[in-house]
Amino acid sequence: xxxxxxxxxxxxxxxxxxxxxxPPAAAQNQMLFGDLQIFGQDFLSxxxxxxxxxxxxGADSELMTGQAELDLNERLTFDxxxxxxxxxxxxxxxxxxxxxxxxxxxxYVSVTPVPALTLVLGKQRISWGTGYAFFPGDRINxxxxxxxxxxxxxxxxxxxSPSASLSITASVRFDTAFAGLAQLPGLAxxxxxxxxxxxxxxxxxxxxxxxxxxxxxxxVYVEDFVGDLDLHAGVTWQWQRxxxxxxxxxxxxxxxxxxxxxxxxxxxSDLYPQPGGTYASPGFGRAFPIATFGLQRTAATDTAxxxxxxxxxxxxxxxxxxxAAQFLGDLLSALSAAPGPGSLSGTLxxxxxxxxxxxxxxxxxxxxxxxxxxxxxxxxxxLFSADAAFLINLQDLSLALQAELRWTSLEGIDVFxxxxxxxxxxxGTEFGSSPLRLAASAGVVVHF
Amino acid sequence: xxxxxxxxxxxxxxxFAVPRFLTAQALLPDEIIRRAERSVFPxxxxxxxxxxxxxxxxxxxxxxxxxTFKRNVGSRIELLEPPRSRGIRFLQKEDAxxxxxxxxxxxxxxxxxxxxxxxxxxxxxxDIGDPQYSTEYTMSLRGTETLDHPAxxxxxxxxxxxxxxxxxxxxxxxxxxxxxxxxxxxxxEYYAKSGLLFKRVLFTGIREMAGRxxxxxxxxxxxxxxxxxxxxxxENLQDRPELPDSLFNLAALTR
Numbered sequence: 001x002x003x004x005x006x007x008x009x010x011x012x013x014x015x016x017x018x019x020x021x022x023p024p025a026a027a028q029n030q031m032l033f034g035d036l037q038i039f040g041q042d043f044l045s046x047x048x049x050x051x052x053x054x055x056x057x058g059a060d061s062e063l064m065t066g067q068a069e070l071d072l073n074e075r076l077t078f079d080x081x082x083x084x085x086x087x088x089x090x091x092x093x094x095x096x097x098x099x100x101x102x103x104x105x106x107x108y109v110s111v112t113p114v115p116a117l118t119l120v121l122g123k124q125r126i127s128w129g130t131g132y133a134f135f136p137g138d139r140i141n142x143x144x145x146x147x148x149x150x151x152x153x154x155x156x157x158x159x160x161s162p163s164a165s166l167s168i169t170a171s172v173r174f175d176t177a178f179a180g181l182a183q184l185p186g187l188a189x190x191x192x193x194x195x196x197x198x199x200x201x202x203x204x205x206x207x208x209x210x211x212x213x214x215x216x217x218x219x220v221y222v223e224d225f226v227g228d229l230d231l232h233a234g235v236t237w238q239w240q241r242x243x244x245x246x247x248x249x250x251x252x253x254x255x256x257x258x259x260x261x262x263x264x265x266x267x268x269s270d271l272y273p274q275p276g277g278t279y280a281s282p283g284f285g286r287a288f289p290i291a292t293f294g295l296q297r298t299a300a301t302d303t304a305x306x307x308x309x310x311x312x313x314x315x316x317x318x319x320x321x322x323x324a325a326q327f328l329g330d331l332l333s334a335l336s337a338a339p340g341p342g343s344l345s346g347t348l349x350x351x352x353x354x355x356x357x358x359x360x361x362x363x364x365x366x367x368x369x370x371x372x373x374x375x376x377x378x379x380x381x382x383l384f385s386a387d388a389a390f391l392i393n394l395q396d397l398s399l400a401l402q403a404e405l406r407w408t409s410l411e412g413i414d415v416f417x418x419x420x421x422x423x424x425x426x427x428g429t430e431f432g433s434s435p436l437r438l439a440a441s442a443g444v445v446v447h448f
Numbered sequence: 449x450x451x452x453x454x455x456x457x458x459x460x461x462x463x464f465a466v467p468r469f470l471t472a473q474a475l476l477p478d479e480i481i482r483r484a485e486r487s488v489f490p491x492x493x494x495x496x497x498x499x500x501x502x503x504x505x506x507x508x509x510x511x512x513x514x515x516t517f518k519r520n521v522g523s524r525i526e527l528l529e530p531p532r533s534r535g536i537r538f539l540q541k542e543d544a545x546x547x548x549x550x551x552x553x554x555x556x557x558x559x560x561x562x563x564x565x566x567x568x569x570x571x572x573x574x575d576i577g578d579p580q581y582s583t584e585y586t587m588s589l590r591g592t593e594t595l596d597h598p599a600x601x602x603x604x605x606x607x608x609x610x611x612x613x614x615x616x617x618x619x620x621x622x623x624x625x626x627x628x629x630x631x632x633x634x635x636x637e638y639y640a641k642s643g644l645l646f647k648r649v650l651f652t653g654i655r656e657m658a659g660r661x662x663x664x665x666x667x668x669x670x671x672x673x674x675x676x677x678x679x680x681x682x683e684n685l686q687d688r689p690e691l692p693d694s695l696f697n698l699a700a701l702t703r
Contacts, residue, residue: 033534034551073535073550082703086550110703115692118703125555127702132558141555150554161694164521164541169699223698228543228616230559230698250559252543252616257559298561382509412531447531 027076027083032448034072039416039443041065065094067443081111088149106152120157125150126171128221130232130250130259133373133391134313136290137246137263139236140171140219153217165225170218176238177215214239228252240283243267257296259311264289268317288317294373306378312394313371370394383408391431398424398431414445477587477608483631484608484624485519485582488651488666490658492518492691496528496684501569504675509569516688520583522696539701543616548701557701562618570647570670570678572618581624584617585610595625597634599652604628605635619646632663645671658687 043063068091076083086105092098108122129135144150155173221234232248246263265288269281282288294311372392379385385406392399404418420439424432475483489495495515501508512529522541527533539546539557546557566572581587587610595605610622620643625635633651640646653665664682694700 031528031535033531035532071551075535084703116694118700120703127555127557127698129556130559131556135556152555159699161697161699164518164693164696167694167697167699225541225544225697230544252559252561254615255561257561259559296559408532414532447534 027078029075029077031075031077032073034070035445035447036071037067037069037443037445039067039069039441041067041439041441043439044437063094065092067092067441080113081109083109103149103151105149108152116161118157118159118161120159123152123154124157125152126157126169126219126221128219128232128234129246129261130230130248131261131292131294131311132259132296132309132375133294133311134261134292134371136261136292136313136315137234137236137244137248139242139244140173140217155217167223169221169223171221173217173219176217176241177213217242241267241269243284255297258294259296260291260293262289262291265317270317290315290317303381304378306376309373309375311373313373315369315371393424393430396424396429396432398422398429400431412447414447415443416445417442477589478582480589480606480626480631481582481585481587481608481610481624484626484633487626487630487632487660488663489517489685490687490689492687492689493658494686494688494691495682498681498683499566499569499571499678500681501678502676516691516695518691518693518696521693524696524701537701539696539698541696546698546701555702557698562616570668570673570676571680575618575649575668580617581610581622584613585622586613590623592628593625595634597652598650599654600627600634603634606631630661632661634663647671653681657682658685 041064043065045062070089072085072087072089074085085107087107088103088105090101090103092100104123106123106125108120108124110118110120112118125141128138128141140153142151142153153171153173154175155171157169157171159167159169161167215238217236217238219234219236221232223230223232225231228251230250233246235243235245237243243266244263245266246261248259248261250257250259252258267284268286268288269283291314292311294309296307296309298305298307300306370393372394373390374392375387375389377385377387385408386404387406388401388403390399390401400420400422402418402420404416406414406416408414418441421437422431424430426432493516495517496512497515498510498512500510510530511527511533514526514528515523516525517523522539524540525538527536535550537548537550539548540562543562545560545562547560548557562572566575587608590607590609592604592606595603597603604627605625606628608624608626610624612620619638620641621639623637623639624633626632627634632654635651636649637645638647638649647668647670649666649668651663651666654661654663656662657664662682662685664685666680666682667677668680669677
């Protein structure tokens with residue numbers, strides 16, 4: 001895959017730069033940490049050969065693999081800045097062969113010329129939102145990739161923090177200008193002609209060639225802490241693609257952490273299936289509100305603790321559930337044919353296809369309109385932990401579930417068993433239409 | 449001669465003891481607690497510390513951390529050990545607490561309740577970040593008494609009683625023992641809303657650090673968790689008055 005080559009090269013360059021160009025000895029502080037997971041996974045798909053093929057199983061509905069996954073974080077801290085790299089490498093071996101995938105998640109340099117000002121350049125993510133499962137206003141960070149990894153965006157960010165309570169962050173994302181647009185029908189870099197159509201008064205001043213810089217994505221985000229209220233507001237904009245203002249909050253009410261967000265997409269560029277197999281986006285002129293509301297509470301005894309989180313999402317950019325199955329099938333085909341960063345911006349269906357998207361906690365479902373997320377995490381005697389997380393489509397009552405049991409036998413070594421499944425009454429439901437039936441895995445994690 | 453000596457000794461004793469007692473009486477409780485807080489940590493510091501939790505005398509967990517603190521601004525904690533927690537950061541400001549795990553895969557910090565136990569220890573999240581005696585409790589002077597301190601022996605101490613100013617603080621009442629001679633914090637007892645004694649904390653391991661003599665071992669026992677205690681040991685403490693406020697906001701936490 002072309003993209004894999006790019007990320008391998010990117011990761012190699014970043015690591016080389018870390019090791020050679022900026023020797024750790026020159027840093028005030030070096031921190032290297034991560035984990036190595038070694039596990040076996042059994043993946044059962046729906047009995048539909050077309051869907052099984054779309055997610056890389058060929059005509060089979062079952063795939064057993066042995067996998068190893070290395071997550072690496074390195075941070076070098078200097079007097080007025082830091083260099084940070086996060087990388088993930090996955091090796092897997094199945095009965096029909098093996099492969100490796102590298103994901104350079106983040107690699108950036110940050111500089112703090114004066115205490116209140118930070119500049120960040122490179123592949124990065126920014127903090128956006130106050131929720132646990134849903135971040136409706138976040139259109140600057142990419143959604144999780146098909147390998148269930150939260151990659152950053154290539155760009156530059158400036159953070160101004162005049163006080164401990166207030167910070168103002170402005171980001172420009174570069175990669176949206178150079179990838180993805182051309183991979184979906186009907187989208188390309190803006191041209192003078194397309195701009196002149198929308199804004200005729202600019203026509204005399206526009207160049208005759210394509211204008212890739214209009215593919216840049218811009219975001220401004222303000223965080224303020226007032227009393228006990230954590231208040232965030234921001235907006236993301238990209239020419240003909242995104243215009244989404246948002247307000248988020250969180251509040252501690254008698255030990256319950258309450259969070260909520262309201263975003264409005266004013267320029268919906270998601271592609272919707274049309275009769276005849278074509279796609280179209282609503283574009284400017286129709287407001288799509290998206291709202292979340294959540295509660296989180298932790299209860300603890302001498303030896304056990306339980307944290308429960310419930311979050312609701314209303315997503316008006318969602319599709320009619322009756323379109324889901326058709327759209328999912330089309331999308332999976334498109335995925336296997338032409339994957340690429342940004343090509344599915346705004347949807348996580350690519351990740352649904354891989355079935356592991358639910359793990360990340362960063363979910364922006366695009367199908368349906370009302371969702372609930374429930375997460376329960378518990379630990380017992382600091383030796384055992386159990387996590388269960390549900391994502392429920394409240395309209396068709398289909399759901400996805402991930403559950404994990406973990407035994408912490410020694411310092412730095414965990415043993416786990418994990419299952420992910422999707423369920424719906426029939427294939428017309430959102431999760432019932434998923435090719436996933438069950439992914440079960442068990443293995444060992446070594447932390448370092 | 450003997451008739452003269454005894455009154456003279458009394459006079460000498462009174463000469464040294466009374467002014468100190470008067471000083472304690474003269475200082476307002478709020479001033480005493482502020483001086484006591486500063487006897488443990490400076491107004492702004494970076495500290496490397498370890499936290500051990502023992503159950504029935506056996507170590508059940510151990511962690512290393514770096515704490516960055518600025519009084520009336522906030523505190524940050526970054527975990528260095530154990531390996532599975534390495535890189536996890538906490539930010540506490542006023543009544544709010546956030547956790548950021550760089551390995552969780554998201555860029556968001558999660559908001560938590562500051563009253564919850566810190567990483568399974570007897571300390572609450574707030575105890576580690578900033579107990580905020582002077583800002584969260586209304587202090588009154590309960591009196592003076594001789595404290596039997598495990599490291600210092602019998603010590604003359606001022607006893608302060610703090611009542612929670614609002615419902616959000618970790619404890620409804622705190623009693624604090626402060627050494628009369630230099631306002632060093634030596635002992636605390638924390639009460640639950642029910643009025644029951646909940647936790648006891650002892651400040652020991654007194655040694656020179658960051659420019660003055662300070663307690664460097666803080667031992668907390670919980671009465672509702674029998675045979676369980678946590679010990680915070682300060683390994684290194686730097687007085688850092690120049691720490692910028694901007695270090696304590698969410699944008700900085702997630703970098």
